Amino acid sequence: MSAATLHLLLAAAMFCIGLAGALCRRNAILVLIGIELMLNAANLNFLTFWKYGPQPQPLDGPVFVLFSVAIAAAEAAVGLALIIAIHRRYRTTQLEEISRLRG
């Protein structure tokens, strides 16, 4: 078992934990936590392939991670703002209660 495999497994585990959280939790913020975990798992994957990958391109992985981090930060900010706005309107952050757009 190589270091790459180990890191990939770790990333997969983290992703799946995040996924489980995103699937199960009712509170929007906690779902967001799950999503953050999934994103970070992806980052770990990028870095793993950069570090241990077959043909490491110089700095491709870090650059990707850097952008991903930036976008994740933006996503978190907007997501949380949405949640706050929704909370102010519907007095709830439970996902299944926010279903006005239901067809």
Place this chain on the structure above:
Amino acid sequence: MENLAKNLWVIPLLPLLAATVGTFLPRRLHRVTAGLSVAALATAAILAAAAFLSVVRGGALYSNVPWFETGTLSVRVGWILDPLSAAMLLMITVVGTLIFIFSTGYMAEDPDSGRFFCFLSLFAAAMLGLILSNSLLLLFICWELVGLASYLLIGFWYSRPPAADAARKAFLTTRIGDLGFLVGLIWLYSESGTVLFYDQGAGCLEPAALSGIAGRATAGGLALGTAISLLLFCGAVGKSGQLPLHVWLPDAMEGPTPVSALIHAATMVAAGVFLMARMFPLVALGGSAELPAPALVVMAWTGALTALFGALTAVAQTDIKRILAYSTISQLGFMMMGLATGGPAVGMVHLLTHAFFKALLFLGAGSVIHGCHGEQDIRHLGGLRRRMPLTFATYAVGMMALSGVPVFFSGFWSKDAILHSLSHWAPSRVPFLLGVLTAAVTAFYMTRQMIYVFAGTSRGPDSAHAHEGSPVLTVPLGILAGASIALSAVTTPFRPWLEHFLSPASTPSESGSVWGILILSALACGAGLAAGGILYRNLGVALKTGRDPLERWVPRMYTLMRDRFRFDEFYRATLVKWVGAAAWISAALDQSLGSVFRDLASFAASAGSWLSRTVDQGVLNASFDDGCQAARDAGGLLSRTHDGQPQRSLRILIAGVIALAAGLLFLATS
């Protein structure tokens, strides 16, 4: 000698300095300005005399200096002192000085006389520069400055609308010709590569350049030399008041009388003739005695028509200065004829003699006007013979010189030389006949004028109290009268010193034919004098009816002549009106162009909005509405699955992802 050529620029510089200094002197110091101007020009006259003498002794001189550079070309200008310019130089400085002196008396009461002398000096400087320049470009520059000075001087009494109008008219009319001149100048420049007249064999009037131009033709079969010459002649036509651009000259009499004397009789109008004389090697290019160059033919005909036109018009004028103005036009025509048919010397001799006696006549007229408190209409004058004897005497000398009274008067000899060369002109005899006719008419109208002004008794309040002016006015008259007579000593065909001086190469005329022409000329003059004397002998009686004797005799002809053959009316009805119409149309076009842009923009905007609305409603909405209805119905079914539970969707998604990943992995491994 070399220094002389290098320092020629001092001569025009002197009056220019006087003008510059005068400009900045306060108005109350106008006497200082006047004194400065006279002194400057007098000094210039002395220098000119020295230069003249040096030319008499030795040949021509010139020197060139670089002016500016463009491309690899160095544009140079220069000064020339050859017989042509030396004679003009002397004439202009001497006549000019006399006129300046006269002006100090004539303009003594005018508070603006400082300005007047500035302009006069500027004019003298420009004119001197013009004749001294060894470069067509520099000549053109001075030419335009002469135009500017004339504009300023004619419009000297700017608050009088006729004077201001006349000034503008003078500038614009001559500018038409000047544009031709400019084009000719540029053409010559680009063809010969230089605008220097003489430049050690490389000048444009020297054989090398001329032979380069000689064989070439322009589009339309016109010889290159002819084309350029004709363009230059345009300038001369404008400046020298030839038909059809003469209209400004009579109006220019609105300026003070010394101005008329200086500019419109003696010197400025001579610039055109001088230009053609200067450019004669080019103008005469490709011609022979039997078949003169086409440009010369055009010149001769123009001159002939102008001469006759001027003389005929002068017959029916009643303004003392206007008569002289038309006579100037007529004499300029003579000069052109002489130049075209007999070479530069013939024309130039008449120019020089004419300068003296025409200045004399104008100053005499000025003296009359001065004495009669500004009265210029000859019908209100009369009987001045006794009241202004000095003026009368000198005026008579001038009149006889102009009319060509034989033997003692320079005008006779110079005019005779022209008639002589006309008689030998191969292409046509008509100009000769016209010339003789003109000579007779000249004598006639001058007689008429003399009788009107000086004979009989006074017909107006102003002339009744006329008085002779101060010596400042009369002494110049005397000197000019003397010169008009004295010049005949060097202009007779028997001892044509001046002609030889101006053009050493010209062949002496055969004596046999000399006599014939002399007699014919004298006869023409005599006829004119006699006719005038007879027709106007009872002027006082005739004027009781309020009509001129000639008018009673040939009324229609007289009206036509009095109305100057209706040239001004013609121009006003055509050119001026057309330009006005063009301006009006252009302005309207411009206005509509602006609004067209604005309208286009708004139209585009509204058209765009209409289009988009139509398309929206008619096409998109209609089809989409139907399509959407169908889609909505279908969507209604599907929407059941979209229950606003994101996690439920996520689960389905993840299940799909798992299936996909498993499938891919399976495929990859197997």
Place this chain on the structure above:
Amino acid sequence: MDAPDQIFVLLKHAVVSWFPTPVQPWISAVLSIGAILAVYPMIFALTTVIERKALGRIQNRPGPNRVGPAGFLQFAADGIKSLTKEDIVPRAADSVVHFLAPLVVVVPPLLALAVLPVGRNMVALDLPETGLLFFLMVGTAVELGVFMAGWSSHNKYSLLGAMRAIAQLLSYELPLLLSTVSVVMLTGSLSLNAIIGHQSEVHAGVLLGWNVFTPWGAAGAVLFFIAALAEANRSPFDLPEAESEIVAGYFTEYSGFKFALFFLGEYLGLFAVSGLGITLFLGGWLPPLTVLSWVPSWLWFFGKLAVLMGIFIWLRGTLPRLRMDQLMRFAWQFLLPMSLINLLVAALWQYSTPWPHLLRWLPAAILFGIPYLLYHRAFLRQHPPRTYRYAS
């Protein structure tokens, strides 16, 4: 190198060399950690006393003057008192988080202090690639600690204080960061040593090239120290612990040693951020004039720190506290734009390197000066100084 300058380095080397090679790195690390743990709390102790005495002077009262000579042992008395006091944990509190919070607050400043070069060759943890980033990274952890403290106490005032503190920390972190970015941009390195080295060029033979002597550096230093004050919850930005409003802010529910830890953490944070400011703008351990280079470098660093502390104490005694809205507005509407402009100025400075010195100053000064003046004017117009009328 001369002995006084390198005395501590030589001492450490001597000590380390007694140990066998495999453990030498560990010993070295332990020594450094020990030094940090010893020196900074000592300075903290001294600072508290001096601050109280100075504030007393400013407020026309004597200040502590009983314990020890002229009251200088007051800190020892206070320390013993807090150690022996009862450690109270509210019943409703989340005890684990409540316990962890002081640690999370104290540890980061200590970590941050580790990367600060306090003298020539004197840096506990030299990160040539990411020194500055490490510092900033560690600094952010404080926010979490503050939050933990405030939330876990289950007390209104604590939570309010924590919220205020976090809002303030987040807001002022941006100008702080942006003003350091300009230094990084000009130096081209995140290494604090390299930043100091970059400032060691000599100008005009005597004056060292501290960043504060450049237009962007001067402006950046001002921005930085304003933000630093706010980051350290110092007056006039001490809203999170405003006694008159919310008791003691997020550590209302703390007592005894935990309270002392918060206190310590706050001061350590102040030292750390001031040390960073010294490093970035004031030339670190470099002397201001070349002739003064005989003075040991560490003395320069701590001397500058002392001067800064003095200024901070002075400010605390002088300036009134801001209102919350003023605080936020000041950060977002003034400091942030200005630090962005400063970044632009720094870029221009870098671009104009080949220009004559005076010519470099001119556009930079203009570029910073115009917006400052315009913006300041607009800012004041929008929020004019409040006038209080008591009689009407």
Place this chain on the structure above:
Amino acid sequence: MTDLPMLTLMTLTPLIGVVVLMVLPASLARASRPITLGISLLTLLEGVFLAHQFRTEGGQLQFIERAPWIPSVGAEYFVGVDGLNLLLILLTTLLIPFAIATSPFPSERPRLYFALILALETGLLGNFTALNFVHWFLYWELGLIPAYFLIKFWGGPGRRTAALQFFLFTFAGSVALLLAFQALFLATGTMDFPNLAALARDGSLSSGLSRAFAWTGLNPTRLASILFLGTFAGLAVKIPLVPFHTWLPDTYAEAPTSVTLLLTGALSKMGVYGILRILIPIFPAETRTMLSPILVGVVVSIVFPTLVALAQTDLKRILAYSSINHLGYCLLGIFVALDPVPQGPQWANERAAALNGAVLQMFNHGINAALLFALVGILEQRTGGRRQLEDFGGLRARAPILAGMLGTAVFASLGLPGLSGFIGEFLIFKGAFPLAPGAAALALPGLMMTAVFLLTLLHRVLNGPVNPARQEFQDLSRRECLVLAPMLALLVLPGILPQLLLRWTNPSVVAFVAGLAP
């Protein structure tokens, strides 16, 4: 030569004034004019110093400053001076203090007014020195925006419309320019004028175009023509060339007079200079292809405005049309130099003459028009804003000094030899007649009509009996004389000693002509 970045320094100097004016307290607003004047005179000094240090031989670009800026968009800071723009720089630095000195003190927002003028100067100087499209274009717009505000805030009664019209027209032109250069950049990867010119010469421009725009399915000639037209339109609007000129009379008439004199004296030169520096070197082949229609446009620009001017009664509008006419001569000089038919050393001289004439004409027209507008401004001030022909008459009796200056300026404008206008026109026609006889001949009536309407102007304003409403008209004060006299001197001096200016321009023009050879 000096190592100082003279051009940047000179371009930025006015900005100091802008800063000072911005922070000037309202109580010191009266000081804004002396401050502005001082700053602009400082700039003038720098300009004179530049000219003094300028090496006349060789005609190459000098005072070059270049530094990479944003390489990925082709932006590079690249400035330099040669004989083609030196005169324009001098002109700008001369006109700004002149405009400030002749400007009446605005009653509203004086600090902003003067700051905008200085900003305008920066835009002009930057535009004239730039050799890379990106900042050239920045400065181009920087010249446009202050002008817009100056017209809009301090103009005459119709200022809003005029400003909007001015802005829309020139802005549309700018957009065309920008698009054309975007396309060029896509094709070549550079925005450097000398670079682009070199690429155009060796043909890689058109190959680059066909590569970058293969999707359009047009052949490179067609593509280049489209780009050429875009650039040409953008520049022609600014000059302006008929029929893009409709904004000009309104704008000139409504703008405050000091601004008008800058608009005509300096801003219009931006377009002409752009043609000289950008259009012709980069699109020589396209210009040659389109030469006939362009020359028609130029001739129309020369003749048509003179006719329109004859029908105008507003002094400023007359002078506005006169400006179009005079810039038409510049364009004639520039475009005939491209006439492809005759080749050879002698023709090179004709081309050089035409181009020299065009450059000189730009400078001289700048000074001349500025002086004319300044004098009209003085008339306006004296009469409370009247500028119809019938509002005046006989002023020569009341104000001889003003009359003398106006007369000199008018005669210089109609090309009287001995004054500055002549040399430029002479050189232009000297080049134009041999190279493009038809166009030159058709342009001649323009010369005639210029004289007609300008003399009519003089006639109506100065001559005749004194207008009863103008009995109390004051002559120029000593201060006004002091301000106007230098300009008057600059009208006379180049007319007598054109070599003063030609020694700067000629070497560059010769090099330029050498570069034109196909």
Place this chain on the structure above:
Amino acid sequence: MPPEPVLSLAFAIVAGLVLGGSVAAVSCRNRVHAGLFLAVALVGLALVFLRMGAEFLGFIQILVYVGAVAVLIVFAILLTRGSDSAHERRSNAPGIGIGLAVLLWGVLAWGILHRSPGAIATPSPPPSMAVRDLGERLLREELLPLQTVGLLLTAALIGAALIALPEPGISPRPSGSHGSAGTETPPSSPT
């Protein structure tokens, strides 16, 4: 330097930190605790990054996630409490969620283990990361993406502020009405 063992103690610790933190973050009933555990997990991940030689990214990870995102999350948690209980209600079909997650992990692990020995070889020179190179790369080749991200962040900043602004039509909740816990946060203006 001796070759590092594949499964070192250090890796085990940080991996434990990551996984433990993650599990706790998604399973904690106390939402604030969940947020704090998220921070723990992310710190662990940063340590993983550090071990891989990506110092810069590790520090950035902490700076952004711990310093900003985690704080934001707990902040949001505080701001949105009151309507629901502080403690999470029963999970939403936990069986399905956890099942799916485990299934996915299984598939992924199978793939990783199955594919790794041949395909993922250890590279010859382990790549290193110099901050300067990263900067050069970002500002040269990736300039456009970088600008885009900058734009995105600005948009996110403005958007977040706009979204979270109190809408004029909705009056803020009257204070002190709901909530089982004793602590109440009065409405405070969001930053």
